[in-house]
Amino acid sequence: MAAIVERTPVLLLRPELHGTLGAVSSTHWLASASGMAMFDRGGNAFDAAAAAAFVIQVVEPHLNGPAGDAPIMVHDGATGRVQVICGQGPMPAAATIEAFRARGLRDVPGSGLLAAVVPGAFGAWMRLVRDHGCLRVADVLEPAIAYAEDGFPLLPKAAEMINAMASLFRDEWTQSAATYLDHGKAPQAGSRMRNPALARTFRRIVAEAGAAGADRTAQADAALTAFYEGFVAEAIDTYLATSTAIDSTGRHNHALLTGDDLAGWRATVEAPAVLDYRGHRVHKPGPWSQGPAFLQQLALLEGFDLTAMGFGSADHLHTVTEAAKLAFADREAWYGDPEHADIPLSALLDSSYTADRRALIGAQASGTLRPGSPEGRAPVIPPVLDHSAQEGHGWITQLANGIPTVLQQTNAKGDTTCVSACDRDGNMVVSTPSGGWLKSSPVIPGLGFPLGTRGQMAWLVEGHPNALAPGKRPRTTLSPSLVLRDGRPYLAFGTPGGDQQDQWTLQFLINHIDFHMSPQQATEAAAFHTDHVPTSFTPRQASPRALIAESDSFDPAVLAELTSRGHDIRLVPQRSLGRVCATGIDADGSVLAAASPRGGTAYAVVR
Structure with missing residues (x-):
């Protein structure tokens, strides 16, 4: 960028960073380092962003996960086009205003299973890799698998959230307890956290991608099939068809999402505003x-x-x-x-x-x-x-507010993640992945991650542009x-x-x-x-x-x-x-x- 004189003075805590090959910036240092490693393998900015995003799903589980949401802005250096990959999954086919009102609800709960939408993040990132990347599925998932298997330092906010939800996990969301608790207790900030179930999920996706042959595009398509029509979708469908989960209503509710909803969806590409x-x-x-x-x-x-x-x-x-x-x-x-x-x-x-x-x-x-x-x-x-938190359980107060933040003060705000990358060929990409955080919904057995609850953002009001409807995307904050x-x-x-x-x-x-x-x-x-x-x-x-x-x-x-x-x-x-x-x-x-x-x-x- 051209030098600009008379800048407003700001005393910097971080240096100005400039290079000649590629750049990555994200909300976690391990993700940024993992993204940069893709350049060493011959990858481009799109591979770097995807690798960083998959790592963030592992190391920031309190803010996002594979079943969350990810709008991705893309500038392709070869074509000069700017596009949006929409990783915002829609509401299930069974999600109607009447279905919620029949349950006595005036709005969509911010937690549990009722608010679950089709997982969008995994599909969006895999489409980016398929359509714009240079590397294989195995390459971009390798760092995430390593951190899920070998462990990573648990962030203080993640430890705080797990501690706030620990009794719920032990008593109700038992798969979440198995994933996030250490022998039934909340882990300490800085402790080494692992997610072996998520590592196995990613490893199986890599194996099924590799079985599709040497073609990189075919491998990415196979990974998408494994997630949306294969073993991942089957695990989600089986769990949701046979289980209920307590949410902020204080009741155990069934999900509206099914495996068919996943099978019928793929991330779309559209023009930006x-x-x-x-x-x-x-x-x-x-x-x-x-x-x-x-x-x-x-x-x-x-x-x-x-x-x-x-x-x-x-x-x-x-x-x-x-x-x-x-x-x-x-x-x-x-x-x-x-x-x-x-x-x-x-x-x-x-x-x-x-x-x-x-x-x-x-x-x-x-x-x-x-x-x-x-x-x-x-x-x-x-x-x-007018929502008033139910009394009797500390975690009910947490579930009643759909933001991924431990509510201890009135100015608590929602949080999410960010990944940005560019390279010397003019490729540029940025996304704000979110949803599917550990506070949102129970972990799906065998997969190592929960569903997202973006459905809470849709209104149960007929005629409004953001009124809930089957197959409709709830208006998201991700931007x-x-x-x-x-x-x-x-x-x-x-x-x-x-x-x-x-x-x-x-x-x-x-x-x-x-x-x-x-x-x-x-x-x-x-x-x-x-x-x-x-x-x-x-x-x-x-x-x-x-x-x-x-x-x-x-x-x-x-x-x-x-x-x-x-x-x-x-x-x-x-x-x-x-x-x-x-x-x-x-x-x-x-x-x-x-x-x-x-x-x-x-x-x-x-x-």
């Missing part, structure tokens, strides 16, 4: 994700001179926050699976519509949810239901970003954070473009977000006017000014908001990588 911002072409997943909210925020902010406001000023924080409120209000009213609902995406990104929306940003903080009326259509936002400049691959980035992903990554991009920070500086700069809009996870909580900011990172006078404008300022610990991971390609063809120091686990590697 696109917007130009100050000379940069920004690509996001479609409205089945929250990705277009990122683009709507950029469209609103292009009408303001953020650079002149100055980073960290009251005008800066106020303007970005108010733009987020408007964009995410539209998310609540208008986003959903475009294959099942009429989503007015073009109208939402239209310049005239944006200008009308921009005029709503005033001097004072808005305290109401204000979706727009694209094409004159009336918006509909379902009511935020990686890929940017071109002058028609060339430039940046690929993402962050954990549930509903906050497209606020924290938006700040990363405007930090770079508007405040002239380097990518590493942009990951480390002070962060903030608003909780104004209801969360996508049960119990869909909202805090109107709330502006969450990292403590000791902003001038107290700025925070006082924001308070006078009507913002409800809430401080959280320093360096606690987001874990942005990014890779990029300079104008001279060299590669770069950046990783936020927040959380202490994300690492970037270049060569």
Whole structure:
């Protein structure tokens, strides 16, 4: 990237990384190292990202797994095309609003078996390897198998989550106990954790892929068949057909998912949503994700001179926050699976519509949810239901909230993972894998992983774009970003954070473009977000006017000014908001990588 003068000063905790071969950035150091090892085998950025993602499924089980979800943004250096591989599995064929209402439910539980969707992550990554990679299935799965067999250091947050769920595992989800507990007790942070059942699952997939012959594509297809029609699907189908599991309702419920649902699904490839911002072409997943909210925020902010406001000023924080409120209000009213609902995406990104929306940003903080009326259509936002946690079991409180976080404080946020990679041939890829975490659902016997519960994000409200329906993708929060400049691959980035992903990554991009920070500086700069809009996870909580900011990172006078404008300022610990991971390609063809120091686990590697 061309050098930019007069950068906003940020004291770096991590170095600026540049190389000539390839770059990987992810939310776990072992994943980044494993991805980089693929270059030594003759692989490309796509092989590196897939290997890193499979390792993350092993070493961050509290945040994702093979049966989770993974939208993947791809720039193919040979064709110059940007595409989205959709690893968001749909609802089962039996999942109807009536089926949930017949169980006395007003919404989809955030845990257990009822919210299970078709596993999407494995299929998406294997399609990436098949269509864009250079290596075999065995190569990209080898590091994940090694860590599952030989062990890895258990992260503190993973240990904390296992401890919070230990009694549930022992008493109810016994396969989860066998997978995550050590002789019936929660393991300590830093202890050596293994998952031999998952290693056997991956080894069998590798064996069945190898049995398909020497052709790399045939091997990837065989791996997909093994997962979606073979022994993996059979194990899932057998378990779900014969078992119930307790969930946040306090009852034992059957699943709606079947083996037939898996057999009928494969990850699809589609065109991204696109917007130009100050000379940069920004690509996001479609409205089945929250990705277009990122683009709507950029469209609103292009009408303001953020650079002149100055980073960290009251005008800066106020303007970005108010733009987020408007964009995410539209998310609540208008986003959903475009294959099942009429989503007015073009109208939402239209310049005239944006200008009308921009005029709503005033001097004072808005305290109401204000979706727009694209094409004159009336918006509909379902009511935020009043959920009260059941008493009697600590794990019931944990299950009642669908985010992969141990609930100990009111500002706990959802979390997930991120993988980004690029290479000297112009290949670039980024994904935010999530779902199928250990808190979501019981481990499937013999497989070593649980199902995902993304179905909790669908509404049981007829006529809403995100209303639950058979075969329909629930609108997800997962939202990686890929940017071109002058028609060339430039940046690929993402962050954990549930509903906050497209606020924290938006700040990363405007930090770079508007405040002239380097990518590493942009990951480390002070962060903030608003909780104004209801969360996508049960119990869909909202805090109107709330502006969450990292403590000791902003001038107290700025925070006082924001308070006078009507913002409800809430401080959280320093360096606690987001874990942005990014890779990029300079104008001279060299590669770069950046990783936020927040959380202490994300690492970037270049060569």
